[in-house]
Amino acid sequence: MALTSVNISTNPFEGQKPGTSGLRKKVKVFMEKHYTENFIQCILNALGDKVKGSTLIVGGDGRYFSKQAINIIIRIASANGVAKLVIGQLGILSTPAVSSLIRNHKVLGGIVLTASHNPGGIRNDFGIKYNIENGGPAPDHVSDAIYDHTKKISEYKFTPKLETDRLIDILGTTTYNVDGHDFVVEVIDSTADYVALMKQIFDFHKLRTLIRGTDKRPPFNVLIDSMNGVTGVYVRRIFVDELGASPDNNVCRIVPLDNFGEIHPDPNLTYAKDLVDKVKANSTYDLGAAFDGDGDRNMIIGKNAFFVTPSDSLAVLANNLECIPYFKENGIHGFARSMPTAAAVDRVAAKLGKEMFEVPTGWKYFGNLMDAGRLSLCGEESFGTGSDHIREKDGIWAVLAWLSVIEHKNMSVEEILKEHWGIYGRNYFTRYDYEECESDAANQLMEHLEKLINSDTLVGKSYTAIGKTYKISKADNFSYVDPIDESVAKNQGIRILFEDGSRLIYRLSGTGSSGATIRLYIDSYEKDNVLSDAQVMLKPLVEVGLEISQLKKFTGRDAPTVIT
Ligand code: G1P
Ligand code: ZN
Numbered sequence: 021m022a023l024t025s026v027n028i029s030t031n032p033f034e035g036q037k038p039g040t041s042g043l044r045k046k047v048k049v050f051m052e053k054h055y056t057e058n059f060i061q062c063i064l065n066a067l068g069d070k071v072k073g074s075t076l077i078v079g080g081d082g083r084y085f086s087k088q089a090i091n092i093i094i095r096i097a098s099a100n101g102v103a104k105l106v107i108g109q110l111g112i113l114s115t116p117a118v119s120s121l122i123r124n125h126k127v128l129g130g131i132v133l134t135a136s137h138n139p140g141g142i143r144n145d146f147g148i149k150y151n152i153e154n155g156g157p158a159p160d161h162v163s164d165a166i167y168d169h170t171k172k173i174s175e176y177k178f179t180p181k182l183e184t185d186r187l188i189d190i191l192g193t194t195t196y197n198v199d200g201h202d203f204v205v206e207v208i209d210s211t212a213d214y215v216a217l218m219k220q221i222f223d224f225h226k227l228r229t230l231i232r233g234t235d236k237r238p239p240f241n242v243l244i245d246s247m248n249g250v251t252g253v254y255v256r257r258i259f260v261d262e263l264g265a266s267p268d269n270n271v272c273r274i275v276p277l278d279n280f281g282e283i284h285p286d287p288n289l290t291y292a293k294d295l296v297d298k299v300k301a302n303s304t305y306d307l308g309a310a311f312d313g314d315g316d317r318n319m320i321i322g323k324n325a326f327f328v329t330p331s332d333s334l335a336v337l338a339n340n341l342e343c344i345p346y347f348k349e350n351g352i353h354g355f356a357r358s359m360p361t362a363a364a365v366d367r368v369a370a371k372l373g374k375e376m377f378e379v380p381t382g383w384k385y386f387g388n389l390m391d392a393g394r395l396s397l398c399g400e401e402s403f404g405t406g407s408d409h410i411r412e413k414d415g416i417w418a419v420l421a422w423l424s425v426i427e428h429k430n431m432s433v434e435e436i437l438k439e440h441w442g443i444y445g446r447n448y449f450t451r452y453d454y455e456e457c458e459s460d461a462a463n464q465l466m467e468h469l470e471k472l473i474n475s476d477t478l479v480g481k482s483y484t485a486i487g488k489t490y491k492i493s494k495a496d497n498f499s500y501v502d503p504i505d506e507s508v509a510k511n512q513g514i515r516i517l518f519e520d521g522s523r524l525i526y527r528l529s530g531t532g533s534s535g536a537t538i539r540l541y542i543d544s545y546e547k548d549n550v551l552s553d554a555q556v557m558l559k560p561l562v563e564v565g566l567e568i569s570q571l572k573k574f575t576g577r578d579a580p581t582v583i584t
Contacts, residue, residue: 023198025099025179030054036062036170038163040382040530042149044135047085050146054176056092061176062169063131063150064100066162070128072101077121077151079113079210080133081250081314083140084278086111089133089148091184098196098203099177107188108210112276114250114315116417117214119155119410124213129153134250136531137286137312141279156387156411160509211257214416221346221409222420224262230427232264240426242307244419245295246274248281249313254416272298285312287319287403287415288584289327300325307422307433311415316383317403318415320422322433329554331362331449331543334399336440337421338368341397343428344421346409353408356386356398359498359513360525360541362447365399371444380500380512381527387411388504401451401541403584441550448557452540452580453529454571462528462536465574469514469526470497472568478516485563490518498525516568521545524565538575540565555583 033052036043036059043059050056064071078093080086090111097105106125111133113121118130135147150158150166158166179198187194188207196203218224233239244259246252252274259265272295273281284291287310299308299321308321320328328336338355341347354375355365369376375394379385383404389395390408399405404413405421422433429436472478473495482491498512513527522544529537542558542565549557565571572578 023098023179023181023196025177025199027175028057028178029175030058030173032171032173033058037167038149038158041136041157042132042147044138044145044147044531046534047142047144047146050085050089056089056148057096057176057178058170058173059148060093060096060131061100062166062173064096064102065169065173066165067128073103074128075104075106075125076102076128077106077113077118077125077130078133079108079111079118081114081140082110082112082276082278083134083146083280083313084142084144085146086133086278087188089146090188093131094184094187094205095179095182096176098179098182098198101201103202104204104206106206106208109188109191109207110210111188112210112250112253114214114254115412116316116406116410116414117210117254118151119412120214120217122151122153122155123410124217127153132314134314136314137284137317138531139280139282139284140313141282144279151411154387154391154411157382157384159384159387159507161507211254214254215257215262217409218258218417218420219262221344221417222424223345226427227420227423228263230423231259231270237430240306240423241304242270242309242423243295243299243305244271245292245308245310246271246276247283247285247287247292247310247312248273248275248277249285249311249315250276251311251315251416252276254315258416258420280313287312287317288582290582290584292319296321296325299323307426309419312403315415316406316413318405318418319403320419320433322437326434326437328433328437329362329449330399330401330403330405331357331364331447332437332440333418333422334361334397334405335364335368335444336425336436337405337418338365338372338397339440340425340428344424346407347396350396353396354389354394356389356395358382358385358400359515360451360527360539361399361401362449362543363545364444364447367444377503380498380509382530383411383413385500385502385509388502392504401449438551445545445547446550448544448546448552448554450542450554450558450562451584452542452562453582453584454538454540454575454577455581456535457538457575457577459536461575462538465538465569465571466514466526466528468574469569473497473514473516483564483567485567486560488560490520490522490561490564493517493519522561524561524568526569538571540569540571540580
């Protein structure tokens with residue numbers, strides 16, 4: 021069918037600045053006339069000449085408004101000369117799956133429709149994120165270019181008569197003729213490519229034996245919770261079909277829902293409490309795992325809900341990577357973590373003689389190092405773990421990696437952690453989140469801290485709380501120079517470092533859709549005292565953190581909304 025595109029006049033919207041991970045707003049904002057259209061056109065504008073004749077991957081976590089957004093993308097992409105869109109069936113593709121598809125198909129990039137761990141549904145959040153040709157989130161200079169376009173856009177291109185109804189429901193390829201050029205929509209199985217990748221990385225035969233058990237070893241009993249997010253379709257294919265887990269007892273909430281069943285699809289002790297309770301209540305479970313809405317985050321707990329902090333998870337994996345076939349083949353290069361992540365992995369890197377990088381918060385900062393072959397494994401304290409198999413963090417990968425380690429060592433999660441702390445000591449870590457604070461109050465708090473770190477009197481000052489004294493050795497606002505392209509990221513969080521190696525970090529979230537979220541990260545290292553309760557151990561330092569920041573005075577908050 022021959023179709024013709026048109027130019028539609030529009031005006032800029034304020035605030036279309038991509039945050040830590042794309043543009044996130046309430047669904048009703050994306051529903052405003054021209055809002056989504058503008059942003060999609062600005063992504064293409066920022067890509068410039070490369071758009072014509074290109075292929076893009078499109079998909080997301082299936083949250084409310086995804087289908088409408090895909091229809092808009094199809095009509096705008098076709099009008100801008102894109103040659104082909106590869107779309108997950110029903111719009112479903114996890115964030116790691118998009119990254120894998122971009123790399124596998126060697127295409128220009130992908131548009132990921134997700135607000136990650138933020139709640140979904142008509143009253144909640146939607147998000148749009150652009151990933152570049154290495155499969156990773158757009159680096160700052162690309163996001164900045166998109167944002168610049170959003171401030172001056174005056175029209176977008178659109179193919180109004182392109183019929184998109186039910187197009188993404190059925191697998192197959194449809195070719196259109198738009199303005200005299202072929203435009204192809206290929207609807208693909210959401211899981212096939214990703215499952216094939218996981219089978220290349222891990223030894224599925226060994227993992228199946230672990231889960232099913234043998235004459236000598238009882239089945240390793242897992243409970244995998246997709247929290248009604250996108251991983252459900254991958255969990256069914258991988259854990260049930262491939263690894264032989266029981267669909268009734270080993271997996272839960274594996275049907276993706278567009279409102280995530282009204283829960284907050286974020287795998288941590290607060291929002292994944294259901295999983296924690298189930299694993300606590302049933303002592304036959306050896307491991308519990310949960311993922312976020314778009315499948316890039318993971319939480320791991322052992323028997324009786326023994327909690328593995330993401331910082332420890334990263335360190336344990338770093339210490340045991342050789343049991344995974346992918347690393348045997350490709351070698352183990354450096355490790356990296358985001359700045360607020362506890363430094364447990366640094367000790368492993370030092371012992372193994374690997375390069376170690378500390379980058380700002382956000383997965384996009386790992387991409388260059390991976391592309392340069394200097395980084396194999398990295399993670400963030402925010403329940404993100406991943407490797408250079410793709411350029412996003414990867415929840416399912418992390419669980420398969422843990423299962424590989426467990427299979428190899430024939431030890432429980434708790435035993436593995438305790439052995440690790442015995443060798444390396446322990447980084448106690450916690451994060452306090454104060455969600456939806458007044459933006460002005462949050463900004464004032466950060467200004468107060470900025471002033472403090474610039475004053476001459478801070479370094480050398482001591483603070484005492486609950487009988488413990490901490491002396492400040494250094495304070496700054498974290499800046500990062502990318503070792504590969506030398507790009508600079510400034511103002512990445514206020515750091516207060518103490519003489520005993522403890523750290524307090526303050527930053528504002530860049531992923532919220534309303535108000536401001538203040539994050540306070542608390543990290544403290546113990547060589548020998550490794551078996552205490554983290555919240556008890558860190559309490560004095562938390563008090564110091566609250567005193568230094570005057571958090572209560574600025575925000576009126578007595579307590580955080582989430583502790584992880
Ligand atoms: C949060 C996490 C960060 C992660 C990002 C996307 O960003 O802190 O580590 O990369 O979500 O999952 P923030 O809201 O802190 O800007
Ligand atoms: Zn996510």
